[in-house]
Amino acid sequence: MSTYTIVGGGIVGASIGYHLVKAGHTVTLYDRADSGQATAASAGIIAPWISQKRNKDWYRLVTAGAKYYPEFVKKIETETGVSTGYKQEGVLSLFKDDTVLEKGFKRIHSKKENAPEMGEVYKVSREDVKKMHPHLTDLYPGVYVEGGGQIEGASLLKALKAGFLHHGGRWINEDFNSSKTEGLLIYASGAWAVEQGYAPKIRHQRSEVFHFEVDEAEKVTDTPVVMALGPIYLVELGANKYAIGTTHTETESFSTEPSRENYDYLRGLAQRYFPGSNIRDISMMVGLKPFARDYMPYIGYAEENVFIVNGLGSTGLTASPVLGREIVKFLNGEETELDFGDYSYI
Template sequence: MSTYTIAGGGIAGASIGYHLAKAGHTVTLYDRADTGQATAASAGIICPWVSQKRNKNWYRLVTAGARYYPEFVETIEAETGVSTGYKREGALCLFKDDVVLEKGFNRIHSKKENAPEMGEVYKVQREDVKKMHPHLTDLYPGVYVEGGGQIEGANLLKALKAGFLHHGGQWINQDFEHKKAEGLLIYASGAWAIEQGYQPEIRHQRSEVFHFEVEEAVKTADTPVVMALGPIYLVELGTNKYAIGTTHVETESFSAEPSQENYEYLKGLAQRYFPDSQIRDINMMVGLKPFARDYMPYIGYVEKNVFVANGLGSTGLTASPVLGREVAKFLNGEETELNFDDYSYL
């Protein structure tokens, strides 16, 4: 067995730590719990098949993540007794008109042959949208993907930490210093990678999410994730509670204070997509999402005894569980599903 030190207790670092500890290694993880950690502010949509990104390496990573989720969640919840909030009520992708709907359906449905975990994929006409989601506007038709799901980022992190400790890992809530490293050092420090001094360059985007409640007599739960027009999503957080996001602004700031401008923008979108509902504010969440060159994550060695896993951006919750599994296999010298040459591009 080997010794590992992990710098960063976000979803990627926690997943790597969990899988390494489960494999019997000695693992120490340092986390200073910076405000603005992307995990806590993410809506956690697990539906990579609807993306229009063309990068094949990225797509292999996120689809492997979605495929691994049911098995992973079942295992970690059984080990820890911590609910991750994972559920699959499907995803409803809205399109502005019937012409775009047809193109979107053909694009999404064509991926099903290589991804049976998508389940049923079919078109939803405007008049049927409210049967799936009573609060939602019926202005737009959509495509329904049965296998679409969601995960609660904060709860998933709690489960990973509990699983890590369950398998003998040591979690230290303090800043990491390089001299503290024992064995192989793994950096998974997210947006704060700027402090570590290693390539690749990690930049970050500020992402804001508006949480709100629908004040109606009709109680609605177990609704599908909604992928709305543009880079906008709506995710149910419980009975009549939702989150809408997201804004993506590249920044050098590490402030996690919500902006009035984005609050007004997102609340306006909530009223647009829930036009017949009375909306009550809950709060605004801010996350700092790291990204690397060409928005591709970097996973690999940067020098002999230093390994980096970073740059997952908005796909962190989709990809991190399988990333942890694959990194543990790779470091164990086992066969991996992913080819790490695709992600260690320095």
């Protein structure tokens, strides 16, 4: 067995660490717990088949992630007793009219042949949208995908850390310097990769999410994730509680102070999708999401003893568990389901 040092205790670093120690390796993970970790402001939507992105390498990664989730969650929750908050209530993708709905249905349904984990896929009338999600507007029809799910990022990270420690990993909450390296060094440092200086260049976006409560007498739970018009989503956080997002602003700043402009924008959208309801603020969440060239993650060696995993952006929660599994296979010299040559482009 081998020795590894991981820098970065976000979802991907924790997942790699968990899968490594579970495979019998010796692992030390360093994490500074920086404010703005992308996990904190992620809705955790597991429904890659809805996306209109055409990058095949990206799609293979995220669909592998979605397929692995039920098995992975069952194992880690059994091992640790920690809930990840994973739910499969499906995903409801809204469309502005019936013509666009037909096109969207054909596009999404066509993916089912190669992804049976999607489950049932069917069109939903405006009236039935209201039945599925009683507080939601009935202005738009939708397509429902049964296999869609959601995960609570903070809860998943807690479970991964518990699993990592359970299998003998060392988690150190302090800054890392190269004199502390033992074995292969794995950088999974997200937006803070700028401090290491390795290629590819990692940039980041501020992502803001508005958490709110709908003040209604009827308490609604177990609603599907809603992919609204444009790059907007609605995720249930509990009875009558939701998150709506997200904004993306490229920046060099590491500030996590919410902006008034984005608050007004997201609160206005919340009122649009829950018309007639009294919206009560809960909080604004800000995360710093890393991305690399062409918005594709980079996974590969930077030099002989340095391995980089970064640039996952908004797909980190979907892809990180399966990446942990596959990277361990790769480092062990075993056959992998993912071809890491697709993600090692430097």
